[in-house]
Amino acid sequence: MGDLALHVRDHLVLSGCALALALLAGVPLGALLARLGAGREVLLGAVNAARVVPSLAVLAVMLPLVGIGFAPALVALVLLAIPPIAINTDLGLRGVPAPIVDAARGLGMSPAQIRSRVEWPLALPVVFAGVRTATVEVIASATLAAFIGGGGLGEYIINGFASGDVAQQLEGAVLVAVLALGADALLGLLERRFQRADGSQPDWGRQPG
Amino acid sequence: MEKPGGASLRLHGVTVRYRGRAAVDGVDLDVAAGEFIVLLGPSGSGKSTLLRTINRLVLPDAGTIEIDGRDAAAEPPEALRRGIGYAIQAVGLFPHLSVARNIAVVPELLGWGQARIAARVEALLALVRLDPARYRDRYPRELSGGEQQRVGVARALAAEPRLLLMDEPFGAVDAIVRADLQEETLRIHRMLGTTILFVTHDVDEALRLADRIVVLKDGCIEQVGSPLNVLANPATDYVAALLDSKDAVRRLQLLNARDALRSATARPEMAKGDDWPRVTPQATLREVLSVLLGGASRTMVANDDEVLGSLSFDDVRAALARTEG
Ligand SMILES: Nc1ncnc2c1ncn2[C@@H]1O[C@H](COP(=O)(O)OP(=O)(O)OP(=O)(O)O)[C@@H](O)[C@H]1O
Ligand SMILES: [Mg+2]
Numbered sequence: 002m003g004d005l006a007l008h009v010r011d012h013l014v015l016s017g018c019a020l021a022l023a024l025l026a027g028v029p030l031g032a033l034l035a036r037l038g039a040g041r042e043v044l045l046g047a048v049n050a051a052r053v054v055p056s057l058a059v060l061a062v063m064l065p066l067v068g069i070g071f072a073p074a075l076v077a078l079v080l081l082a083i084p085p086i087a088i089n090t091d092l093g094l095r096g097v098p099a100p101i102v103d104a105a106r107g108l109g110m111s112p113a114q115i116r117s118r119v120e121w122p123l124a125l126p127v128v129f130a131g132v133r134t135a136t137v138e139v140i141a142s143a144t145l146a147a148f149i150g151g152g153g154l155g156e157y158i159i160n161g162f163a164s165g166d167v168a169q170q171l172e173g174a175v176l177v178a179v180l181a182l183g184a185d186a187l188l189g190l191l192e193r194r195f196q197r198a199d200g201s202q203p204d205w206g207r208q209p210g
Numbered sequence: 211m212e213k214p215g216g217a218s219l220r221l222h223g224v225t226v227r228y229r230g231r232a233a234v235d236g237v238d239l240d241v242a243a244g245e246f247i248v249l250l251g252p253s254g255s256g257k258s259t260l261l262r263t264i265n266r267l268v269l270p271d272a273g274t275i276e277i278d279g280r281d282a283a284a285e286p287p288e289a290l291r292r293g294i295g296y297a298i299q300a301v302g303l304f305p306h307l308s309v310a311r312n313i314a315v316v317p318e319l320l321g322w323g324q325a326r327i328a329a330r331v332e333a334l335l336a337l338v339r340l341d342p343a344r345y346r347d348r349y350p351r352e353l354s355g356g357e358q359q360r361v362g363v364a365r366a367l368a369a370e371p372r373l374l375l376m377d378e379p380f381g382a383v384d385a386i387v388r389a390d391l392q393e394e395t396l397r398i399h400r401m402l403g404t405t406i407l408f409v410t411h412d413v414d415e416a417l418r419l420a421d422r423i424v425v426l427k428d429g430c431i432e433q434v435g436s437p438l439n440v441l442a443n444p445a446t447d448y449v450a451a452l453l454d455s456k457d458a459v460r461r462l463q464l465l466n467a468r469d470a471l472r473s474a475t476a477r478p479e480m481a482k483g484d485d486w487p488r489v490t491p492q493a494t495l496r497e498v499l500s501v502l503l504g505g506a507s508r509t510m511v512a513n514d515d516e517v518l519g520s521l522s523f524d525d526v527r528a529a530l531a532r533t534e535g
Pocket of ligand 2: 259377
């Protein structure tokens with residue numbers, strides 16, 4: 002594997018791990034937000050605030066706390082990716098129309114059945130849109146991870162910078178853009194499968210899980 | 211489709227309070243198996259709240275509800291609800307499920323086999339007059355408002371409930387579609403014998419559908435009676451105003467030509483024949499009136515093969531007068 006390919010691999014591994022962890026944390030956080038009564042505004046405010054903090058600042062804060070390397074870069078990216086996922090999960094779950102939940106209760110679904118058969122399937126496209134946003138943000142921001150020794154294409158660009166190789170810098174930058182846009186397009190295609198031509202969603206109930 | 215019949219229902223002292231204020235206030239009501247009851251009242255009179263105590267979507271603060279003689283509170287609420295049909299104005303079809311899967315929801319909850327469910331879906335689509343081949347695999351947003359209501363009714367009937375609760379199920383469709391759906395509901399009621407509790411604030415809808423109308427005001431029952439009885443003998447000024455019972459045309463709609471013939475002066479032999487317009491014995495007196503207003507002095511009441519008599523303005527007026535008192 003060439004130098005460039007190695008950096009692409011590191012970039013994707015870092016982004017992928019960050020997204021996976023952000024999903025594990027963001028979806029339950031969003032679900033909690035949606036169910037929260039009084040404290041909801043506060044928690045939502047905190048999540049939203051986290052959203053506007055620049056990733057570079059997060060990285061800067063991470064440096065003294067967790068040191069340098071893969072782990073702190075990962076933590077910073079996870080923090081970056083959680084807000085869009087959590088906020089969209091909250092939006093999706095709360096966007097389920099009340100009459101539909103009422104009908105589900107009236108037909109005799111248990112609270113657990115209402116969640117798994119009605120609320121989550123209906124929220125899923127919105128949650129997915131949040132994941133898509135998070136993915137683009139993470140792939141783009143993973144470039145900055147190089148500043149705290151996280152590797153990836155950022156490192157490739159910095160190396161080019163150090164050796165005065167403009168072509169290498171450009172190559173790295175273009176590749177980051179291609180990866181981010183490519184992931185966005187791929188997820189967009191997937192998203193369209195959730196949404197049929199007529200605007201309806203496919204039959205979630207038949208799918209396992 | 212076999213006839214599952216209807217459940218009997220007994221409400222005793224049912225009371226629901228929201229922040230100290232009674233939304234339903236000590237309601238007593240006995241409903242016989244197979245009856246079609248319409249809960250009628252203005253917005254906020256407690257119709258929906260009362261209806262929802264029956265399937266325990268609302269828990270009453272006081273009172274008891276017996277279905278077929280069994281206390282509804284004794285059963286787990288989910289099991290109770292699966293045995294009671296429920297159709298609402300907002301329809302509440304699941305947008306992510308096809309028509310067939312929407313209808314199959316309760317049978318699936320009850321663990322029916324695939325083949326039985328598929329057969330049931332076909333039968334129900336036919337019952338609500340939607341061609342199964344065309345509609346089975348569509349999604350709710352591919353249906354008109356009226357078609358959605360039909361699917362909502364089919365879904366409510368899916369597990370052969372003996373009791374059906376309908377909360378303004380036709381509120382969101384235009385007058386023509388609504389009349390059509392009312393007709394279908396009556397046909398299904400006759401066919402299946404299901405006990406129906408139907409909420410509306412549309413007086414004409416109530417008069418058209420009900421065996422008995424329950425008039426509600428501020429959570430209390432104001433009057434219970436047959437449409438004609440409530441219309442002709444309103445118990446209170448409130449009922450009279452709500453039903454606009456001075457409106458004679460409304461009452462004419464509830465009487466038919468056969469009723470009027472009983473007091474009619476004209477006998478079959480007096481039916482002069484072809485120059486009088488004909489109506490069927492089932493024609494409402496409103497239709498008879500409109501025929502008479504067309505210029506004829508009398509209208510003939512006849513089946514295909516038999517002349518039963520004839521009616522004049524005076525006969526119509528006499529029939530109307532007999533409903534009062
Ligand atoms: N969940 C609730 N919390 C507080 N008050 C409620 C609730 N549900 C109903 N009410 C109140 O109870 C009263 C009866 O409401 P209900 O919905 O039963 O009326 P309705 O006769 O069905 O009216 P409509 O024709 O508008 O549907 C109203 O004053 C309403 O504001
Ligand atoms: Mg209501």
